[in-house]
Amino acid sequence: xxxxxxxxxxxxxxxxxxxxxxxxxxxxxxxxxxxxxxxxxxxxxxxxxxxxxxxxxxxxxxxxxxxxxxxxxxxxxxxxxxxxxxxxxxxxxxxxxxxxxxxxxxxxxxxxxxxxxxxxxxxxxxxxxxxxxxxxxxxxxxxxxxxxxxxxxxxxxxxxxxxxxxxxxxxxxxxxxxxxxxxxxxxxxxxxxxxxxxxxxxxxxxxxxxxxxxxxxxxxxxxxxxxxxxxxxxxxxxxxxxxxxxxxxxxxxxxxxxxxxxxxxxxxxxxxxxxxxxxxxx
Amino acid sequence: xxxxxxxxxxxxxxxxxxxxxxxxxxxxxxxxxxxxxxxxxxxxxxxxxxxxxxxxxxxxxxxxxxxxxxxxxxxxxxxxxxxxxxxxxxxxxxxxxxxxxxxxxxxxxxxxxxxxxxxxxxxxxxxxxxxxxxxxxxxxxxxxxxxxxxxxxxxxxxxxxxxxxxxxxxxxxxxxxxxxxxxxxxxxxxxxxxxxxxxxxxxxxxxxxxxxxxxxxxxxxxxxxxxxxxxxxxxxxxxxxxxxxxxxxxxxxxxxxxxxxxxxxxxxxxxxxxxxxxxxxxxxxxxxxxxxxxxxxxxxxxxxxxxxxxxxxxxxxxxxxxxxxxxxxxxxxxxxxxxxxxxxxxxxxxxxx
Amino acid sequence: xxxxxxxxxxxxxxxxxxxxxxxxxxxxxxxxxxxxxxxxxxxxxxxxxxxxxxxxxxxxxxxxxxxxxxxxxxxxxxxxxxxxxxxxxxxxxxxxxxxxxxxxxxxxxxxxxxxxxxxxxxxxxxxxxxxxxxxxxxxxxxxxxxxxxxxxxxxxxxxxxxxxxxxxxxxxxxxxxxxxxxxxxxxxxxxxxxxxxxxxxxxxxxxxxxxxxxxxxxxxxxxxxxxxxxxxxxxxxxxxxxxxxxxxxxxxxxxxxxxxxxxxxxxxxxxxxxxxx
Numbered sequence: 001x002x003x004x005x006x007x008x009x010x011x012x013x014x015x016x017x018x019x020x021x022x023x024x025x026x027x028x029x030x031x032x033x034x035x036x037x038x039x040x041x042x043x044x045x046x047x048x049x050x051x052x053x054x055x056x057x058x059x060x061x062x063x064x065x066x067x068x069x070x071x072x073x074x075x076x077x078x079x080x081x082x083x084x085x086x087x088x089x090x091x092x093x094x095x096x097x098x099x100x101x102x103x104x105x106x107x108x109x110x111x112x113x114x115x116x117x118x119x120x121x122x123x124x125x126x127x128x129x130x131x132x133x134x135x136x137x138x139x140x141x142x143x144x145x146x147x148x149x150x151x152x153x154x155x156x157x158x159x160x161x162x163x164x165x166x167x168x169x170x171x172x173x174x175x176x177x178x179x180x181x182x183x184x185x186x187x188x189x190x191x192x193x194x195x196x197x198x199x200x201x202x203x204x205x206x207x208x209x210x211x212x213x214x215x216x217x218x219x220x221x222x223x224x225x226x227x228x229x230x231x232x233x234x235x236x237x238x239x240x241x242x243x244x245x246x247x248x249x250x251x252x253x254x255x256x257x258x259x260x261x262x263x264x265x266x267x268x269x270x271x272x273x274x275x276x277x278x279x280x281x282x
Numbered sequence: 283x284x285x286x287x288x289x290x291x292x293x294x295x296x297x298x299x300x301x302x303x304x305x306x307x308x309x310x311x312x313x314x315x316x317x318x319x320x321x322x323x324x325x326x327x328x329x330x331x332x333x334x335x336x337x338x339x340x341x342x343x344x345x346x347x348x349x350x351x352x353x354x355x356x357x358x359x360x361x362x363x364x365x366x367x368x369x370x371x372x373x374x375x376x377x378x379x380x381x382x383x384x385x386x387x388x389x390x391x392x393x394x395x396x397x398x399x400x401x402x403x404x405x406x407x408x409x410x411x412x413x414x415x416x417x418x419x420x421x422x423x424x425x426x427x428x429x430x431x432x433x434x435x436x437x438x439x440x441x442x443x444x445x446x447x448x449x450x451x452x453x454x455x456x457x458x459x460x461x462x463x464x465x466x467x468x469x470x471x472x473x474x475x476x477x478x479x480x481x482x483x484x485x486x487x488x489x490x491x492x493x494x495x496x497x498x499x500x501x502x503x504x505x506x507x508x509x510x511x512x513x514x515x516x517x518x519x520x521x522x523x524x525x526x527x528x529x530x531x532x533x534x535x536x537x538x539x540x541x542x543x544x545x546x547x548x549x550x551x552x553x554x555x556x557x558x559x560x561x562x563x564x565x566x567x568x569x570x571x572x573x574x575x576x577x578x579x580x581x582x583x584x585x586x587x588x589x590x591x592x593x594x595x596x597x598x599x600x601x602x603x604x605x606x607x608x609x610x611x612x613x614x615x616x617x618x619x620x621x622x623x624x625x626x627x628x629x630x631x632x633x634x635x
Numbered sequence: 636x637x638x639x640x641x642x643x644x645x646x647x648x649x650x651x652x653x654x655x656x657x658x659x660x661x662x663x664x665x666x667x668x669x670x671x672x673x674x675x676x677x678x679x680x681x682x683x684x685x686x687x688x689x690x691x692x693x694x695x696x697x698x699x700x701x702x703x704x705x706x707x708x709x710x711x712x713x714x715x716x717x718x719x720x721x722x723x724x725x726x727x728x729x730x731x732x733x734x735x736x737x738x739x740x741x742x743x744x745x746x747x748x749x750x751x752x753x754x755x756x757x758x759x760x761x762x763x764x765x766x767x768x769x770x771x772x773x774x775x776x777x778x779x780x781x782x783x784x785x786x787x788x789x790x791x792x793x794x795x796x797x798x799x800x801x802x803x804x805x806x807x808x809x810x811x812x813x814x815x816x817x818x819x820x821x822x823x824x825x826x827x828x829x830x831x832x833x834x835x836x837x838x839x840x841x842x843x844x845x846x847x848x849x850x851x852x853x854x855x856x857x858x859x860x861x862x863x864x865x866x867x868x869x870x871x872x873x874x875x876x877x878x879x880x881x882x883x884x885x886x887x888x889x890x891x892x893x894x895x896x897x898x899x900x901x902x903x904x905x906x907x908x909x910x911x912x
Contacts, residue, residue, distance in 0.1 A: 009722060009724075012815070013722060016714055016717065016718055016722075017718045017722055017724050019711075019714055020711070020714045020715045020717075020718040020719075020730075021718075021724075021726070021730070023711045023714070023715065024715065024730050024733075026759070027711075027782065027783055027786065028733060028734075028736050028737070028783075028786075029733075030752065030759070031740075031745060031748045031749060031752065031783070032736070032740075034748050034751065034752050034757075035744060035748050038748070038751060073657075073661075076653075077653070077654070077657050077658075080649070080650040080653035080654050080657075081650065081653075081654040083646055083650045084646075084647070084650035084651055084654050087644045087646070087647075088644070088647050090647075090651075096654070096655075096658075099658060099662070099663065100654075100658060100662075102662060102666070103662065104837070104840065105837075105840035105841075105844075105893050105894075105897055106666075106844060106890065106893065107843070107844025107845070107846060107864070107865045107868075107886075107889060107893075108844065108846055108847075108865075109844070109846050109865040109868050109869055109886075110666075110669065110844065110868070110886045110889065110890065111665070112872075113669060113868060113872065113879075113882055113883065113886050114665035114666050114668060114669050115665055116872065116879060117665065117668040117669050117671075117672045117879065117883060118664065118665045118668045120879065121877075123668070124668045124671065124672070125664075125668075151661070154661055155661060155662060155665065158661060158662060174644060177644045178643045178644060181643045181644050181645060182643060186645065187644075187645035187646040187649070190644070190645070191646075209735075209738065209739075212738060212739040213738065213739075215741060216739070216740065216741025216742060216743070216744070216847075217741075218741060218742045218743040218846065218847030219742070219846030219847055219865060219869070222846075222847075222869065223869065223872055234741070235741045235742070235743040235744070235847065236743075238741075238743050238744060238747065239743050239747075242747045242851070250747075250751075253747060254747070254748075257741075257743075257744040257747065257748070260740070260741045260744050261740065261744060264736065264739035264740045264741070264744075265739075267739045268732065268733060268735060268736060268739050271735060271739075272732045331810060333806050333809070333810070353806075353809050353810055354809055354810060354811065354812035354813065355812065358810065359810070360806070360807070360810040362803045362806070362807060363803070364801065364803060366801065366803035366804050366806065366807040367807075368804065368807070368808075368821075368822055368825075369804075369825075369826065370825035370826065371821075379808070379811055379813070379821075380811035380812060380813075383811055383812045383813045383814075383817060384812065427807075427811070428810075428811075430811075431811060431812065
């Protein structure tokens with residue numbers, strides 16, 4: 001039955017709305033405005049020079065590279081894992097689900113630490129990497145290098161795509177896939193022709209969230225990246241500028257931050273589009 | 283009249299849910315708002331309850347205008363379609379809710395709830411949660427919860443919709459008995475004509491937001507005033523004209539006619555009881571037989587027209603393609619918005635014989 | 636039985652292989668190495684490392700501030716979710732679309748911005764100091780940063796439940812004469828509790844381990860008890876001697892505490908949900 005929303009709100013309801021909107025304005029909108037204000041405080045010239053500085057551009061490159069690789073890895077994992085978790089019943093499924101969620105509840109600093117423990121000086125896997133380098137004459141370093149940044153980004157963003165994909169896959173059920181399998185379709189055909197059209201928008205939604213998280217990762221990357229202008233990402237560049245302490249450097253830090261704010265806003269818009277499309281396709 | 287509505291109107295954005303609804307129910311009676319989905323019956327019930335505000339019109343309870351009385355203070359008990367039991371409260375707390383709101387003493391609450399639990403026959407299940415109850419038990423709890431604070435009017439929104447067909451009939455009788463026992467005036471909404479005919483003292487038939495007809499079940503059934511009511515109450519077929527049927531020669535060609543299965547008799551030539559009709563009957567061929575639980579529904583083709591009739595399982599077996607005598611007792615002529623009963627003229631001859 | 640039936644669909648072995656391999660290599664193995672390395676310490680050394688006063692203080696600060704922030708988020712998250720689902724007002728869609736901003740905004744950006752906003756150079760910081768509260772470089776600032784990063788968890792946990800809650804439940808209470816407040820406390824709140832706990836747990840987990848958004852605003856002073864655990868770990872990694880093993884030991888305790896809290900929350904939730912299973 002249709003229901004008309006009550007046109008007139010009571011005083012209590014208006015008070016609730018005011019509290020909510022005020023909280024939203026102070027906690028979420030104000031910081032956004034503050035970033036832009038502080039970024040432009042030193043004038044356009046300073047802003048432009050900060051944004052186009054060599055270190056900034058290098059950091060932008062590293063950020064995008066890490067995010068894209070993490071996104072690909074996470075999406076590949078999400079597709080495989082969501083197929084596994086929604087189409088089959090097996091022992092240990094709930095344990096597996098819990099393990100996959102670990103990065104959600106772990107400090108990013110621990111993620112960075114974990115990679116140093118693995119691949120750093122006297123790390124557990126360091127002999128393996130050294131052996132590989134000796135044998136093939138390569139010079140791969142897995143921490144304090146680009147691969148380390150990528151690995152740390154993957155770690156913290158690992159379950160993001162999957163989390164958004166699982167509910168959609170669950171909703172979709174198995175009936176259509178079973179029907180297709182009984183008609184003799186192979187696994188990849190079933191996935192591409194039957195499953196994918198249903199989960200397209202939830203998948204994109206998850207990828208957007210994952211990318212947003214990847215752009216902004218700080219703690220984990222901070223632990224494994226030490227070379228400004230080489231392995232620094234944008235958030236690390238912001239940190240470096242901010243911590244150097246000068247008033248001008250701080251303004252530059254906010255200028256670089258404004259790039260990240262822009263990225264975040266683009267991601268939010270994409271997220272809302274994907275969400276809206278996902279809702280519409282059900 | 284204990285409860286009355288006067289010219290109730292309600293409009294939702296693009297459609298009119300209630301147009302000029304005026305009716306009344308006497309103290310202690312049980313009325314049914316009967317209509318297909320979208321006929322506005324639930325909206326009318328919700329307006330009486332105060333859950334929906336009418337655009338215009340008045341609602342009177344016991345002679346007092348309650349237009350501006352909030353829902354919780356109208357003295358109305360409401361049983362929701364899905365019962366809306368509080369999931370996080372057990373049976374006892376659900377029933378006690380309305381009493382707690384009234385700030386009754388613990389002892390009073392205990393006494394009243396215990397009495398109600400006995401009344402609905404769920405002794406021993408006080409500590410159960412709604413999800414641990416069957417559909418029928420949930421409805422009993424919803425009923426007890428609604429009448430616990432002692433309302434003077436009980437409203438029920440599709441009270442049997444969520445229940446298995448098998449339990450439904452049983453529960454119907456139970457609810458009817460309960461309401462008589464408690465002596466409360468009640469109005470229930472249903473889309474099931476059988477339910478309304480069986481349970482209600484009065485029926486209000488609704489269609490597209492307006493009242494088609496009001497009356498007792500017998501009146502509605504025997505004297506449907508509009509085509510809608512004629513088609514809605516009972517399982518009937520509509521044809522255009524009755525060419526070749528003796529006794530109906532006076533009907534104009536192409537006249538819209540509604541035929542009820544109860545008024546169609548089909549019998550074999552050697553049926554002695556039906557002998558007086560045999561000479562005046564038409565020849566029909568059995569084109570379909572379907573099992574309807576306690577009887578057979580037989581489809582017959584007579585003069586190119588398909589008629590339905592019910593046949594008791596006690597009677598002789600018939601087969602597809604078999605020829606039978608078919609006698610039509612009466613039909614309903616549809617003229618615009620009215621219907622009129624037309625008797626078979628040959629019946630006069632039979633009664634004279 | 637179920638297992639066999641579902642095997643009509645191909646791909647079990649393949650997806651299981653991919654999932655387990657990737658999970659092991661990228662998540663479990665690195666985490667296990669933290670565990671293994673922290674065992675290089677003798678029990679006495681381990682104990683000594685994690686009971687140093689600055690470490691214990693950091694744990695207290697992290698847990699306390701995360702708890703307070705999660706509690707604040709429960710209140711405001713509930714209000715935001717409620718007004719977004721129940722009322723119509725201008726700007727509603729914009730707010731709904733921007734709730735995830737703290738997810739999308741890099742924590743470092745949020746961190747430096749909040750630090751400036753609530754310092755005595757910022758408008759809000761000045762307003763706070765007028766009523767005698769120091770914003771940035773105190774535990775208050777720390778809590779503010781954690782409220783910022785945690786708010787979407789609570790709002791997004793509650794919203795779907797509120798949306799699915801049938802209006803007839805409230806109407807039933809209304810018909811029985813209950814006031815709005817009474818209905819909210821006795822009918823709606825119990826329905827929302829599991830979701831509220833989920834949101835609380837997510838915000839808490841995020842808060843305890845948070846790094847980027849808090850290090851600028853907190854001041855990281857051991858004396859003022861504004862050092863968080865993540866900062867202490869990072870300090871050990873970055874100090875000249877690079878005390879990796881010590882960092883691993885503290886990380887291990889942080890992990891244990893996070894898991895313990897998650898376990899407790901799941902337990903509470905399980906009890907709360909038991910009735911409606």
